[in-house]
Amino acid sequence: MKVVNAEFVISAVGPDQYPVDGLPEIALAGRSNVGKSSLINRMINRKNLARTSSTPGKTQHLNYYRINDEVYFVDFPGYGYAKVSKTKRQVWGEMIEKYLLDRETLRLVLLIVDLRHLPSKDDELMYDWLKHYDMPVCVVATKADKIPRSRWPKHLKLIREALAMRAGDGFIMFSSEEGIGKDELWSHIKQHMKNEDLGPNITEE
Template identity: 65%
Template sequence: MKVNNVEMVISAVKPDQYPDDGLPEFALAGRSNVGKSSFINKMINRKSLARTSSKPGKTQTLNFYRIEETLYFVDVPGYGFAKVSKREREAWGQMIETYLTTRKELRAVMLIVDLRHPPTEDDVLMYDFLKHYEIPCVVIATKADKIPRGKWSKHSKITKEKLNMIPEDELIIFSSETGEGKETAWKVLTKRFR
């Protein structure tokens, strides 16, 4: 997909703030610091529309990015590292759960994991949550440029086994440095989930 027109529409915390134009939405879930913002920026050909940060846990709202007036990427707060209070974390959890389980425009969740390492317990919990609610999922294994190409299939096999992935869900090897996997990701999103 050729992307020229992208707009950050709203940072929402509750359903009455979500956009109401009915466009399909794709949520991005993953650990803080796994590269969600870099993934978004690579997919939309921007350097810094989605803010990347060396401080994990910066995204604290649901950020809606409208792309080419045809779909949204929705960046949800990362899990794992964020140095926030337990109460704050619970509030985020509630906000994310409400969005993922009630939003009819949501077509699929892109679960962002780090190809270099086996998925964390939090990644497994998120994947299990999506399966429990029958929410379609695409696993995006980032930072592929950090390991030799010859080891990609070994690492993706570990990821699939650790998540106990079902065959219908795809795993896309991705690098926001080289653009590896970008075309595949667009193809999957625009063909499978329209």
């Protein structure tokens, strides 16, 4: 996808601040400092539209980025950072859960993990939660440039096994530094942008 226009729109704290233009939305979830902002910047060919920080836990709202007036990236607060208060984590959790369950324009959740390491318990819980509600998920393993190519298959296998990934979910290796996986990820996103039948199944058992 050729990006000709990308802009930060809003840091939303609730549904009354979400955009109302009906564009499809792609959510990005992952632990603090996993590289979500860097991934966004690489995907839109910008150096610092999504602000990266050496301080984990800085993103505290749902950050909306509109791309080509066709789609939004919605960057979630990073999870699993101990210095964020329990109360704040609870507020974030409730905000994210409500968004995921209620947002009709949500088309896909990108679960961002670090290729170098096994998924955290929070990663596993997020993936299981998303699949419980039948949400479309693509796992994106970032920082591929940080390990030798010969070790990629082993690390991908370990991540797939740790998450107990379901058949049919996307799984893309990515490098914000080198652009590895960028075209593949855009292709995957574009498939979901057009599909209006991928919303969550929130029927309780």
